Amino acid sequence: MVAYCPPPHSGLDLVYQDDYLLAVNKPAGLLSVPGRGAGxxxxxxxxxxxxxxxALIAHRLDMSTSGLLLLARGAEMHRRLSKLFETRQVEKRYLAVVAGCLANDAGEIDLPLICDWPNRPRQMVDFAIGKPSLTQYRVLERNPAQDTTRVELAxxxxxxxxLRVHMASLGHPILGDDLYGGAATERxxxxxxxAMDLCLPHPSTAALLSLHCPPPF
Structure with missing residues (x-):
């Protein structure tokens, strides 16, 4: 198992801040919450x-994923924010670069997922007992010279x-994916x-809050 080497802490990259809510740009390679074990x-x-x-965290990003993470300030805001995620009132959009040129300009990936328990934390498609999982995608740019596609994932x-399993299942794994990327891992x-965009009703005021964090690649 590869040792955990988080990126140096050079200060928080705050995208949004008020008395009720924080939005932080999480760097790639940093856990969202403490992991198990020493170090x-x-x-x-x-x-x-x-x-x-x-601050209390209401959702997570994979360690390898960068971008927007929301934290509530205080228990009541945490309860409200968690409810927004549970009831799918938070619209999330990601930016990915995948191997190959996607044939369709847009589409949906509807493949049920479950933990591949003997190989955890890997997940896998399982039509018998997998949980319903739906991803929408939209092509932003194809690069035939590099054999890649820049794609927005919702x-x-x-x-x-x-997102990682769904894109790999399409035959277009995300570049640099050490779990599902195959040959694309080394690219x-x-x-x-x-995690590029979040749009949600503010947990205190209910006003629409749209947050954007440009991708670093």
Whole structure:
């Protein structure tokens, strides 16, 4: 197993801040929450709580994924924010670079997912007992010279590793994916997946809140 080597902490990259909510740009390679075992304490939530002790995380990103993470300030806002995620009132959009040129300009991937328990944390498609999982995609740019596609991904459900498994299942794994990428793993130094946009009703005011974090690739 590869040792956990989080990126250096050079200060929080705050995308949004008010008395009720924080949005932080999580760097690739940093856990969202503490991992199991020694040396796994450094994570996004620990770094945020060092400056905002009342911050509570309401959702997660894979360690390898960068981008927008929301944290509520206080227990009541955490309850409200968690409810927004549970009832799918949070619209999420990711940017990915995948291997190959996608044939269709847009589409949906509807493949049920479940944990591949003997090989966890890997997930897998299972039509018998997998949980319903739906991803919408839209091609932004094809690069035939590099044999890649820049694609916007919108997960309707929020399964673990959903975007990574769904794109690999299409035959277009995300570059740099060390779990599902196959030959595409070595084509990038990091997983080229970034949580780019979040749109939700503010958990305190109900006003529409649109957040954007440009991808670093």
């Amino acid at each position: 796994m304490d450094d994570c996004l939530v620990a770094r945020v709580q060092a400056e905002f002790p009342d 997960p309707v459900t929020g399964r673990s590793h959903q 990038a130094e990091r997983l080229l997946l970034h």
